[in-house]
């Protein structure tokens with residue numbers, strides 16, 4: 001007999017479980033399912049994230065629901081829209097062989113009337129976020145007065161997010177006799193309070209130690225000087241070419257900044273935080289799930305809904321303020337029985353926090369040192385060799401081989417290998433050649449790598465278009481780049497005022513700038529460019545980036561690392577697409593650009609430019625990331 005059958009689950013669930021490919025119940029499932037099936041009881045179940053709690057309540061719930069009765073019989077509350085949708089999705093999968101059973105998701109940010117309509121059509125199970133649920137109740141759009149089951153999923157997260165009042169209010173709208181099942185990874189005081197207030201004699205199930213970390217996650221810390229945090233992060237990424245990670249920062253601002261830096265440096269990264277629109281967040285999560293993003297830089301709150309299997313690393317770029325939060329972070333990896341690593345980048349002064357965390361998670365951290373340049377080069381080289389070995393050959397290439405052979409004729413196998421590997425590898429060598437070790441014991445003086453590169457003189461221009469013409473610094477920069485046919489970093493320090501703006505280019509482009517721009521028209525108006533007397537020019541700054549410009553929420557779509565034009569950044573298209581629509585004005589440009597970005601036409605020139613070496617690029621990065629193609 002199948003293990004799930006032994007737990008008492010019926011035929012239609014067993015069929016669905018078979019389709020899902022679940023072979024054995026997880027521990028929390030094994031403990032919760034029989035209890036919930038056999039008894040009408042309240043329940044508190046504590047288990048780490050990723051242990052299969054959704055099915056632990058979902059299976060018995062579905063079996064107990066009367067699918068022939070169209071009234072709402074169960075309410076599942078979950079902290080975020082992401083989770084709400086995910087649970088809904090899971091429940092639908094579990095119940096796919098049960099005719100007439102309907103599950104509806106109720107969450108903020110989507111049409112409340114549409115959701116109400118769906119509920120009205122008959123939803124035995126509602127999965128909701130507390131805020132929207134409260135809203136629906138207030139407007140009389142749902143009736144939960146007769147439900148039999150209420151499930152509080154990720155209760156600790158919900159309370160963390162400040163839903164205490166909403167939850168209390170929602171629960172008081174439900175009947176006394178119902179059963180309440182509370183699922184949580186941890187048991188802070190507030191959760192206990194809810195339990196006391198709204199549950200009677202709950203059964204308790206605990207999987208693993210209370211509050212302890214998952215056994216499939218190993219914990220490492222790296223001591224660095226505070227100023228080396230970012231460099232350390234890059235090295236950790238470079239030392240793990242297949243990294244698929246969530247990087248935690250403490251604030252939205254840091255999250256955005258680190259993601260932008262990573263993107264600039266050529267990594268497949270994106271930010272996830274509360275200042276992004278729902279559409280942007282959805283876009284980021286889609287890319288992350290699709291693995292186009294290898295480093296998802298997130299705040300704790302934004303990362304709450306993340307349930308992506310196969311995350312290889314959680315990186316604590318900064319430790320959380322509340323040590324409890326560490327558990328939630330590290331629970332993003334090591335899910336569904338997979339192994340994962342939780343990395344902490346710490347300064348010496350934060351070391352005692354590591355020891356406090358060890359006490360909470362009842363696991364030891366391993367102290368490690370940030371790999372040095374040579375080690376990273378070795379890793380990357382081997383990775384590359386393996387990639388070459390594992391690459392499947394598409395025989396389309398045969399057609400081109402004669403021409404290729406002609407070019408490469410006369411090279412020995414050894415030479416050919418060296419050169420092939422060097423194509424990808426030179427940038428690592430040249431980047432890391434100059435780099436020092438990052439162990440925090442190293443001398444306190446800042447090394448040369450922190451200094452702005454000394455590059456060619458820049459020229460600052462005045463131009464008679466500005467925000468009145470619907471430009472902001474990003475769109476003006478794009479417009480200039482496109483009009484001047486310059487590369488992505490060639491226009492910088494764009495500063496947009498109302499009726500005019502300033503920008504810089506390297507001196508070598510100044511003839512071109514004057515010549516082209518003074519001969520174009522913008523919506524019928526002559527553009528006028530002058531070299532600015534007001535010297536804001538000087539040298540290009542470290543990042544070659546606008547210092548004065550305002551930063552909107554985008555991910556700096558155009559700031560892809562200089563290598564390989566295919567690298568993508570995320571959210572930017574969407575963001576700008578909508579902005580340009582709402583502005584009217586230069587609406588066409590943004591969409592043109594996003595099309596172009598998706599295409600391959602800007603790859604070759606970029607690489608040519610690079611190898612031509614005329615313009616110094618951001619050189620402070622090995623820019624190793626490429627999109628995964630798996």
Ligand code: ADP
Pocket residue numbers: 021022023024025026029047048049050051052053054055307309335336
């Ligand atoms: P939790 O709510 O505890 O964080 P989930 O319910 O989201 O965990 O499950 C985590 C992952 O494990 C999901 O991808 C889920 O499909 C998978 N999973 C759940 N139960 C099983 C099982 N018995 N066998 C294999 N995979 C499972």
Ligand code: MG
Pocket residue numbers: 050053054153154
């Ligand atoms: Mg869950």
